[in-house]
Amino acid sequence: MKLFSSVNNVNDINALVKEGLEIKKNPFAFQHLGKNKTIGLVFMNPSLRTRMSTQKAAMNLGMNVMVLNIDKEGWALELRDGVKMDGATVEHIREAAAVMGQYVDILGLRSFPGLKDREEDYGEVIFNKFVELCGVPVVSLESATRHPLQSLADLITIEELKTKPHPKVVLTWAPHVKALPQAVPNSFAEWMCKADVDFTIAHPAGLELSTAFTQGAIITHNQDEALQDADFIYVKNWSAFEPYGKVIPGNEDWMLTNEKLKNTNNAKIMHCLPVRRDLELSSEILDGPNSIVIKEAANREWAAQAVLKKMLEGL
Amino acid sequence: MKLFSSVNNVNDINALVKEGLEIKKNPFAFQHLGKNKTIGLVFMNPSLRTRMSTQKAAMNLGMNVMVLNIDKEGWALELRDGVKMDGATVEHIREAAAVMGQYVDILGLRSFPGLKDREEDYGEVIFNKFVELCGVPVVSLESATRHPLQSLADLITIEELKTKPHPKVVLTWAPHVKALPQAVPNSFAEWMCKADVDFTIAHPAGLELSTAFTQGAIITHNQDEALQDADFIYVKNWSAFEPYGKVIPGNEDWMLTNEKLKNTNNAKIMHCLPVRRDLELSSEILDGPNSIVIKEAANREWAAQAVLKKMLEGL
Amino acid sequence: MKLFSSVNNVNDINALVKEGLEIKKNPFAFQHLGKNKTIGLVFMNPSLRTRMSTQKAAMNLGMNVMVLNIDKEGWALELRDGVKMDGATVEHIREAAAVMGQYVDILGLRSFPGLKDREEDYGEVIFNKFVELCGVPVVSLESATRHPLQSLADLITIEELKTKPHPKVVLTWAPHVKALPQAVPNSFAEWMCKADVDFTIAHPAGLELSTAFTQGAIITHNQDEALQDADFIYVKNWSAFEPYGKVIPGNEDWMLTNEKLKNTNNAKIMHCLPVRRDLELSSEILDGPNSIVIKEAANREWAAQAVLKKMLEGL
The missing domain is CATH 3.40.50.1370 (Aspartate/ornithine carbamoyltransferase)
Known part of the structure; x- marks a missing residue:
C-alpha cells in the first residue's frame, strides 16, 4: 500500500x-x-x-x-x-x-x-x-x-460489536455552534457504502453531503424514520456543502437523546470525538450503556x- | 502501585x-x-x-x-x-x-x-x-x-547527602513577584513529616500552608531561629492559602543569603527550580558551595x- | 568530539x-x-x-x-x-x-x-x-x-556530486524581505575556506560578512564575474554585518535565474532551505535540473x- x-x-x-x-x-x-x-x-x-x-x-x-x-x-x-x-x-x-x-x-x-x-x-x-x-x-x-483511519476504526468497531450479519447503520447529523469539516461524514459514508451494512444518512434539509461519497446510501430528512430499527447510530455534525462551509441555524432538536433510541434495535451509539456534550450528543447517552465511543476510539x-x-x- | x-x-x-x-x-x-x-x-x-x-x-x-x-x-x-x-x-x-x-x-x-x-x-x-x-x-x-515526584527526589537527595542520621530540614518561604501554587511546599511538607528528619517550616505571618500537609512540623515566623543548626534548607515561594492565591507584599528580606547561613550547620541549599535569582534566592548561594539544586534536579x-x-x- | x-x-x-x-x-x-x-x-x-x-x-x-x-x-x-x-x-x-x-x-x-x-x-x-x-x-x-551541521552537509553534497577534483564554488547573496542571520553564510564560508575547492563570495556592496569567516575566499561585488565557470552555486540571503542586522534595500536583480547560469559550468544550485521562491531564488531553477537543494537537505x-x-x- x-x-x-x-x-x-x-x-x-x-x-x-x-x-x-x-x-x-x-x-x-x-x-x-x-x-x-x-x-x-x-x-x-x-x-x-x-x-x-x-x-x-x-x-x-x-x-x-x-x-x-x-x-x-x-x-x-x-x-x-x-x-x-x-x-x-x-x-x-x-x-x-x-x-x-x-x-x-x-x-x-x-x-x-x-x-x-x-x-x-x-x-x-x-x-x-x-x-x-x-x-x-x-x-x-x-x-x-x-478521515479514513477514523472510518476504518469505525468499521472495525461495527464488525466487532455487531450482533447480526448485516446491521443497520445510521449516520445522523448533530447540531453544533461552529462550522465543522465534512471529512468525517464523507469518509464514513464512503466506507459504509462499500461495507456489508444497511446504510442510512439522516440530516436536515440543506445539509446534503457531496454525492461523490454517498452513492448507495438511503438519504432522508426524517431522523425518526431513519433511526427505526437501527443497530448502530453514528452521530456527527457537519457544515453545509452548499453554501459551502456555512452553519445552518436551527435543527437543535436533532441532538440524540435516550428518548430517540426507543424505536432502535437498542442501538449502539458512535462518535469520532471530540464531542460537545449536550449540544451534539446528550450526556445521558454518552454516560449510558449504549455509547461505544470509547471502544471506537480505542480501535x-x-x-x-x-x-x-x-x-x-x-x- | x-x-x-x-x-x-x-x-x-x-x-x-x-x-x-x-x-x-x-x-x-x-x-x-x-x-x-x-x-x-x-x-x-x-x-x-x-x-x-x-x-x-x-x-x-x-x-x-x-x-x-x-x-x-x-x-x-x-x-x-x-x-x-x-x-x-x-x-x-x-x-x-x-x-x-x-x-x-x-x-x-x-x-x-x-x-x-x-x-x-x-x-x-x-x-x-x-x-x-x-x-x-x-x-x-x-x-x-x-508535586510528589519532586518531593521524592528531594528526599532521595537528602538521604544521599546527609552527614548525620537525623538531619534538620528547614522549608523557608522566599519572596516572588507572581502568585505561585502551594503544590511544592505542600508536598515537601507532607513527605518530610513522614521522613526520618527534624522538620521546620518558616514563613512570614499570613502565609500558613494548609494544615493538612504540615502535621508534625515545627512552624515559625522567625526565619533566623528556624535556620539555626539547619542541615538542609529548602527555599520556595508560595502564595497565600488564605486569602487564596494572593501575593502578600513585603517580606523581601526573606531571601536567603550567605549571611543567613552563618548559624546553620553549613546547610545544603535546595530548590525545586525554576528559581528567580536574587529575588527568591541569592546568586551567591546558587553559585556557591552550599547549593545542591543541580544534584537535586538530577535526582x-x-x-x-x-x-x-x-x-x-x-x- | x-x-x-x-x-x-x-x-x-x-x-x-x-x-x-x-x-x-x-x-x-x-x-x-x-x-x-x-x-x-x-x-x-x-x-x-x-x-x-x-x-x-x-x-x-x-x-x-x-x-x-x-x-x-x-x-x-x-x-x-x-x-x-x-x-x-x-x-x-x-x-x-x-x-x-x-x-x-x-x-x-x-x-x-x-x-x-x-x-x-x-x-x-x-x-x-x-x-x-x-x-x-x-x-x-x-x-x-x-550553522555547522548545514555546512558539513553542504560539503558532503559537493563531494558527492562534484565532477572534478577541485570544483569552483560560489556563495552568492540573494534578495529577501526580512533581516536574516549571517549564520549560514558565515559557516559555509569558513568550511569552504578549509575545503579542497576554489571559493568565491559575491554580494552587493555593503553586505560584507565578518572577515573572521572569509579568510582565503575571493570576494567580489560582481555577480556575473563570480558565476563564471562555477560548478556549485550556493544561494543565500543575509542581513548586513554593518550596520548590524539591517536589510539593505535594492539588489533585487541578484536573484538567480537560468539566464545567469549561462556562463557557469552547468552549475549545481544549492540552498540551505527554507527558500522564498521567486524572491531569493527563481522557481525555474528550483524546479529545474540544476537544483540539488533536496539532495543537499537529505544529506x-x-x-x-x-x-x-x-x-x-x-x-
Missing part, C-alpha cells in the same frame, strides 16, 4: 478490518517489519486520538516515530505556485514535502480544510501536493475531505496499525 | 528512596519491565525538569514514551459536568481521559491550579477526573496541590524511575 | 565528509554506539530539517531522543548575570543548562541571533553558556553566527550522524 487517503486505496476492506481485529489480539507480533523504519507524523492542526493512536500503532510495529507540529515548530507554508514569496510564508510546500520525504519511510499528514473555498478543499491541494512530492507512502491523518490504534503494516510490507 | 499523587500512595517511603538510589547506580537493569509498555506524558502546563526526567526514566526502563502538550496540540477541555458545550471548550475531560487511557499503560499528568477557587484546586478536580476515568495507573507530574530521574518501576511491576 | 559548533572543532574535515558518505551507504551499522544513550534536542526557534534530520540520525545510531521546544514548552530564560529576576524571565540559563545536562548524554541546541546587538550575537552568549554549564558534549543545531541526516557518531565514540 503506497497511499491511504480514502476507501478507494483499499482492495479488500473486509480483509483489512479482519487484519485490524487480528492485530488487536496480538499487537506486537510484527515488530520485525518496522525495525529501522521511521514514520513522520506531520500535523498542521490539533490532534489527540489520531496523534496518540498512530504513534502507538507505529511503535507496536517496532517503528521509530517523529512528530512534527508544523504549524508551531516549523515554518509557515506557501501553497500557491508562481507567486513571489515576499509575504508571510517562509517555505513552499514543494520543498517542505520533498524534504520531509528524505527523512522518513512513511509520512502521515493532517491537514484540515479552510472551509472558505470548496474547490480548493475538495481538490485536496495540500494533501495531494505532499503525496506527489514527498516520494514515500503517505497515510492521511485526516485531510480536507476525508483507532488497530486501524492505524493494520494500515501501517500494509505499508511496511510494501516498502 | 496504581497511583502516585501523594506520599499517601507509598507504603514504605524509605524503601522507595533506597530503590531510587539503587537505580541511580544501575539505571538500565530493568528494561525487561518496560518492553512494549507505553507511558503517555500529558502536559496542561509548561515543564522542563519533569518532562525530561520522567521521559528519561521511562526510556531507561525500556518503555515507549508519548508526550502530549494538550494545551497546545490537543483540544480545549471542558471540566464541568451538566453543561451544554456551546462555548470555547471542544472536548470534555470525561472523553479525553478515557480515550488517553486506551493508548497507554501508564499516564503521567501535569495540571496546575487556577489559584482562583480554592475548593476546586484543593479538590484536585482535573487530576482526580483523569484518575477516575482513564483506567490505567496515573503518576502526577505536579497537580494543583502536590528527579531516579525518583521517576523508582515510581515507574513500581507501576510496571504492578501491571 | 566534545563540541561541534564550528569547523574549528574538526581535525580532518575530509575524513568527516568521507565518514558521512560511508554512513549514508550503511546507516544502521553503529547502533551499539547509541544504546542507552540519549540526545536532547533543545529548540529556542523553529526548525524542520535540522529537527528531523538530527532526530533521525540519532535514531539510526540507536540513541534515544528527547525534543524540547523550550520557547513553547519550558520557561522563559534569563541570560544576564547579576540581575534581580523580577520581570518576565522565569529561569536563568545557568540552571536550565546545568539541569538539561543531567538528563542527556549529548545536547543539541538551536539558538538564533537577536540581530540587535552584534557583540552579544557574535559573542554567542547563549550557546557558549550552554556549552560551559551543561557538562555534556554539545552539538550546534544553528547558533547565532554559525543533513548523514552530516548529523557523522558528528553524533564521533561524539558517541568519545563518551
Whole structure:
C-alpha cells in the first residue's frame, strides 16, 4: 500500500478490518517489519486520538516515530505556485514535502480544510501536493475531505460489536455552534457504502453531503424514520456543502437523546470525538450503556496499525 | 502501585528512596519491565525538569514514551459536568481521559491550579477526573496541590547527602513577584513529616500552608531561629492559602543569603527550580558551595524511575 | 568530539565528509554506539530539517531522543548575570543548562541571533553558556553566527556530486524581505575556506560578512564575474554585518535565474532551505535540473550522524 487517503486505496476492506481485529489480539507480533523504519507524523492542526493512536500503532510495529507540529515548530507554508514569496510564508510546500520525504519511510499528514473555498478543499491541494512530492507512502491523518483511519476504526468497531450479519447503520447529523469539516461524514459514508451494512444518512434539509461519497446510501430528512430499527447510530455534525462551509441555524432538536433510541434495535451509539456534550450528543447517552465511543476510539490504534503494516510490507 | 499523587500512595517511603538510589547506580537493569509498555506524558502546563526526567526514566526502563502538550496540540477541555458545550471548550475531560487511557499503560499528568477557587484546586478536580476515568495507573507530574515526584527526589537527595542520621530540614518561604501554587511546599511538607528528619517550616505571618500537609512540623515566623543548626534548607515561594492565591507584599528580606547561613550547620541549599535569582534566592548561594539544586534536579530521574518501576511491576 | 559548533572543532574535515558518505551507504551499522544513550534536542526557534534530520540520525545510531521546544514548552530564560529576576524571565540559563545536562548524554541546541546587538550575537552568549554549564558534549543545531551541521552537509553534497577534483564554488547573496542571520553564510564560508575547492563570495556592496569567516575566499561585488565557470552555486540571503542586522534595500536583480547560469559550468544550485521562491531564488531553477537543494537537505541526516557518531565514540 503506497497511499491511504480514502476507501478507494483499499482492495479488500473486509480483509483489512479482519487484519485490524487480528492485530488487536496480538499487537506486537510484527515488530520485525518496522525495525529501522521511521514514520513522520506531520500535523498542521490539533490532534489527540489520531496523534496518540498512530504513534502507538507505529511503535507496536517496532517503528521509530517523529512528530512534527508544523504549524508551531516549523515554518509557515506557501501553497500557491508562481507567486513571489515576499509575504508571510517562509517555505513552499514543494520543498517542505520533498524534504520531509528524505527523512522518513512513511509520512502521515493532517491537514484540515479552510472551509472558505470548496474547490480548493475538495481538490485536496495540500494533501495531494505532499503525496506527489514527498516520494514515500503517505497515510492521511485526516485531510480536507476525508478521515479514513477514523472510518476504518469505525468499521472495525461495527464488525466487532455487531450482533447480526448485516446491521443497520445510521449516520445522523448533530447540531453544533461552529462550522465543522465534512471529512468525517464523507469518509464514513464512503466506507459504509462499500461495507456489508444497511446504510442510512439522516440530516436536515440543506445539509446534503457531496454525492461523490454517498452513492448507495438511503438519504432522508426524517431522523425518526431513519433511526427505526437501527443497530448502530453514528452521530456527527457537519457544515453545509452548499453554501459551502456555512452553519445552518436551527435543527437543535436533532441532538440524540435516550428518548430517540426507543424505536432502535437498542442501538449502539458512535462518535469520532471530540464531542460537545449536550449540544451534539446528550450526556445521558454518552454516560449510558449504549455509547461505544470509547471502544471506537480505542480501535483507532488497530486501524492505524493494520494500515501501517500494509505499508511496511510494501516498502 | 496504581497511583502516585501523594506520599499517601507509598507504603514504605524509605524503601522507595533506597530503590531510587539503587537505580541511580544501575539505571538500565530493568528494561525487561518496560518492553512494549507505553507511558503517555500529558502536559496542561509548561515543564522542563519533569518532562525530561520522567521521559528519561521511562526510556531507561525500556518503555515507549508519548508526550502530549494538550494545551497546545490537543483540544480545549471542558471540566464541568451538566453543561451544554456551546462555548470555547471542544472536548470534555470525561472523553479525553478515557480515550488517553486506551493508548497507554501508564499516564503521567501535569495540571496546575487556577489559584482562583480554592475548593476546586484543593479538590484536585482535573487530576482526580483523569484518575477516575482513564483506567490505567496515573503518576502526577505536579497537580494543583502536590508535586510528589519532586518531593521524592528531594528526599532521595537528602538521604544521599546527609552527614548525620537525623538531619534538620528547614522549608523557608522566599519572596516572588507572581502568585505561585502551594503544590511544592505542600508536598515537601507532607513527605518530610513522614521522613526520618527534624522538620521546620518558616514563613512570614499570613502565609500558613494548609494544615493538612504540615502535621508534625515545627512552624515559625522567625526565619533566623528556624535556620539555626539547619542541615538542609529548602527555599520556595508560595502564595497565600488564605486569602487564596494572593501575593502578600513585603517580606523581601526573606531571601536567603550567605549571611543567613552563618548559624546553620553549613546547610545544603535546595530548590525545586525554576528559581528567580536574587529575588527568591541569592546568586551567591546558587553559585556557591552550599547549593545542591543541580544534584537535586538530577535526582528527579531516579525518583521517576523508582515510581515507574513500581507501576510496571504492578501491571 | 566534545563540541561541534564550528569547523574549528574538526581535525580532518575530509575524513568527516568521507565518514558521512560511508554512513549514508550503511546507516544502521553503529547502533551499539547509541544504546542507552540519549540526545536532547533543545529548540529556542523553529526548525524542520535540522529537527528531523538530527532526530533521525540519532535514531539510526540507536540513541534515544528527547525534543524540547523550550520557547513553547519550558520557561522563559534569563541570560544576564547579576540581575534581580523580577520581570518576565522565569529561569536563568545557568540552571536550565546545568539541569538539561543531567538528563542527556549529548545536547543539541538551536539558538538564533537577536540581530540587535552584534557583540552579544557574535559573542554567542547563549550557546557558549550552554556549552560551559551543561557538562555534556554539545552539538550546534544553528547558533547565532554559525550553522555547522548545514555546512558539513553542504560539503558532503559537493563531494558527492562534484565532477572534478577541485570544483569552483560560489556563495552568492540573494534578495529577501526580512533581516536574516549571517549564520549560514558565515559557516559555509569558513568550511569552504578549509575545503579542497576554489571559493568565491559575491554580494552587493555593503553586505560584507565578518572577515573572521572569509579568510582565503575571493570576494567580489560582481555577480556575473563570480558565476563564471562555477560548478556549485550556493544561494543565500543575509542581513548586513554593518550596520548590524539591517536589510539593505535594492539588489533585487541578484536573484538567480537560468539566464545567469549561462556562463557557469552547468552549475549545481544549492540552498540551505527554507527558500522564498521567486524572491531569493527563481522557481525555474528550483524546479529545474540544476537544483540539488533536496539532495543537499537529505544529506543533513548523514552530516548529523557523522558528528553524533564521533561524539558517541568519545563518551
